[in-house]
Amino acid sequence: MTSVSIEFGKTLSVRRTPIPGLVVLDLPVHGDARGWFKENWQRAKMTAAGIDLPDFGPVQNNISFNDAVGTTRGIHAEPWDKYVSVATGRIFGAWVDLREGDTFGAVFTTELDPSSAIFVPRGVGNSYQTLEPDTAYTYLVNDHWSPDATYTFLNLADETASIDWPIPLDEVEISAKDKEHPRLADVVPMPPKxxxxxxxxxxxxxxxxxxxxxxxxxxxxxxxxxxxxxxxxxxxxxxxxxxxxxxxxxxxxxxxxxxxxxxxxxxxxxxxxxxxxxxxxxxxxxxxxxxxxxxxxxxxxxxxxxxxxxxxxxxxxxxxxxxxxxxxxxxxxxxxxxxxxxxxxxxxxxxxxxxxxxxxxxxxxxxxxxxxxxxxxxxxxxxxxxxxxxxxxxxxxxxxxxxxxxxxxxxxxxxxxxxxxxxxxxxxxxxxxxxxxxxxxxxxxxxxxxxxxxxxxxxxxxxxxxxxx
Structure with a gap:
């Protein structure tokens, strides 16, 4: 895949999705011959930018580096909120609502590059596939990992979710554990807080x-x-x-x-x-x-x-x-x-x-x-x-x-x-x-x-x- 240019000069804005609480952000990125700069998370501006984006109180920042195109991470729903962005490269992201309720099983997909981000509420399954080499995927979370926490998973190939992966799953790198996750019919929904x-x-x-x-x-x-x-x-x-x-x-x-x-x-x-x-x-x-x-x-x-x-x-x-x-x-x-x-x-x-x-x-x-x-x-x-x-x-x-x-x-x-x-x-x-x-x-x-x-x-x-x- 060929690299794409980052879109400079966007206005900070929030876009809703069919999944309640899952919102996409357009981020202003400023660049010149030396490179580029962006405010990846700016609490005051972003919580004022639109409905459904809370001041979620992040406590930890994690980065996943992926050197190959097509690296695919499984659909994991954790009991905390997550703010996802891309530092370098580009991804195809897929999110599935795994919470109890009327929208259980709802799917949203989009591409993210450094000029966009997404807020993922607790209980919404999060996954991605890299579209460029040397992609750095970064996310803020508002809780620390705990062995006592409740997690919910969905198989990447679930027929009900029917995610249209840009690169077929049989051609990409996926962990053995992600391949074993249940289909939607067997998923135990994430209960409310x-x-x-x-x-x-x-x-x-x-x-x-x-x-x-x-x-x-x-x-x-x-x-x-x-x-x-x-x-x-x-x-x-x-x-x-x-x-x-x-x-x-x-x-x-x-x-x-x-x-x-x-x-x-x-x-x-x-x-x-x-x-x-x-x-x-x-x-x-x-x-x-x-x-x-x-x-x-x-x-x-x-x-x-x-x-x-x-x-x-x-x-x-x-x-x-x-x-x-x-x-x-x-x-x-x-x-x-x-x-x-x-x-x-x-x-x-x-x-x-x-x-x-x-x-x-x-x-x-x-x-x-x-x-x-x-x-x-x-x-x-x-x-x-x-x-x-x-x-x-x-x-x-x-x-x-x-x-x-x-x-x-x-x-x-x-x-x-x-x-x-x-x-x-x-x-x-x-x-x-x-x-x-x-x-x-x-x-x-x-x-x-x-x-x-x-x-x-x-x-x-x-x-x-x-x-x-």
Whole structure:
């Protein structure tokens, strides 16, 4: 084969392919009589060049030198992302989607020379054939090789993929191992990256299980399964196999947090554990989803709190949640999901009021704290949407819609919806309610109303659905 000239002067651009996440880059190459120069990987420029090209965090650079035309490398899918380019020479590249999903078996082929490159996402089989002698094939990867990693392979001659190799496979150099790889019908697809959901036994944890389901790649963990504050969390899992951590674990005993023991427990669960997860997520390119609270605010604002409002917590619980939020905010890939007055499968205010109504108890309920109820299932659904849509990182408020109400208003609605007289509920101020408390009492925000872009149903509708279920 004859050598071809490198195309100089291209504009940096990204081209999509039929395989999701697999994108081809045109690279500007500058040359003169002395030779040529290019920026092979320039993070800021390339991640801004187009959709689907992530800041994938490479940790290793490998080079494969091939002295003969026709050298052919097998179709290998590794559990990491790969950025492939050519330093010298030219190749015919073939990529096959070997991930679970609708595009399993999809094929894309193209030629690459020093003026082009391709980003290969985890689980997409990668192979090539050299078209010029002395071809140097180089690739960046975002994980180190590990004997424990899961690999997926496809035979170069697979009839279903039907790759049109420029040089017939019986005329080129191929390793014996590559010749033995399975046909597509026998390939075990590469599973998605793992997801870890902490706090699996809580109200939100159970809602997250209902939302995401039970799959081999989803791990639900309680404190008994995984102590986030224990030494050695960094080595507790092969974290490079994880794509997402959803942290729904938290210490939520607001008043108990004001005691010496409760203060330690709150800081341990809401700050120390969160810092450990943030460290793991940052080191391994994991998306960290953290659930926050209206208690990070003092409640003195007139009007709803936005995602940009500065935290000003009143009590220990709120202080620990605000500290956890600050830690998570520096993780490169993060979502802070802030919510209020959550009800789900477990002990909560609504269940308590329904029980009192049924037993004939006429409660006094605080009437000077204002907010909106939020179903745990709505929080779980919103988290799933953020992850699947690739929403911008940062703080996202999640509550029901409707006019804000007090706990007194909510209690009356519970009585009404369960067939009891709402006038059995009487209102009381926060100060009077806690006046006779035996132990320490945390200060509560009087205004817990959060501004949300997509409130959906009103809290009254959600409450009715919750009670009917």
């Amino acid at each position: 793992k997801m870890l959901i902490t706090g699996a036994n809580g109200q939100l944890g159970r809602a997250l299980r209902a939302e995401f389901g039970d799959h081999p790649w989803i791990e639900y963990a309680s404190r008994e399964d995984l102590d986030l504050t224990a030494p050695g969390l960094d080595a507790a899992r092969r974290w490079r196999d994880y794509g997402t951590i959803i942290n729904s674990a938290a210490y939520t005993s607001v008043d108990q947090a004001e005691t010496p023991e409760g203060r330690r427990d709150a800081w341990s669960a809401n700050v120390t554990a969160v810092a450990a997860l943030a460290r793991v997520a940052t080191a391994n390119g994991i998306t960290l989803v953290h659930v926050s609270s209206d208690y990070v605010f003092d409640g003195d604002k007139t009007g709803p709190y936005t995602s940009d409002d500065v935290a000003s917590p009143l009590g220990v619980y709120g202080q620990t949640k605000a500290a956890g939020d600050a830690i998570v905010s520096v993780v490169p890939r993060h979502y802070i999901v802030r919510t209020s007055w959550v009800i789900g499968d477990g002990r909560n205010f609504v269940r308590t009021m329904a029980g009192l109504a049924e037993r004939g108890v006429d409660p006094k309920v605080v009437d000077d704290q204002t907010g909106r109820l939020t179903l745990a299932s709505d929080v779980a659904s919103r988290i799933a949407h953020l992850l699947r849509s690739g929403a911008p990182i940062g703080v996202h408020n999640v509550t029901s819609g409707g006019e804000p109400a007090s706990w007194y208003d909510v209690a009356r609605e519970v009585f009404r919806l369960t067939g009891h007289d709402p006038d059995r509920v009487s209102g009381v101020s926060t100060d009077d309610y806690f006046a006779a408390a035996d132990g320490p009492v945390s200060r509560r925000p009087r205004n817990s109303v959060l501004e949300t872009a997509d409130p959906g149903a009103t809290w009254q509708q959600r409450l009715a659905e919750y009670l009917s279920s």
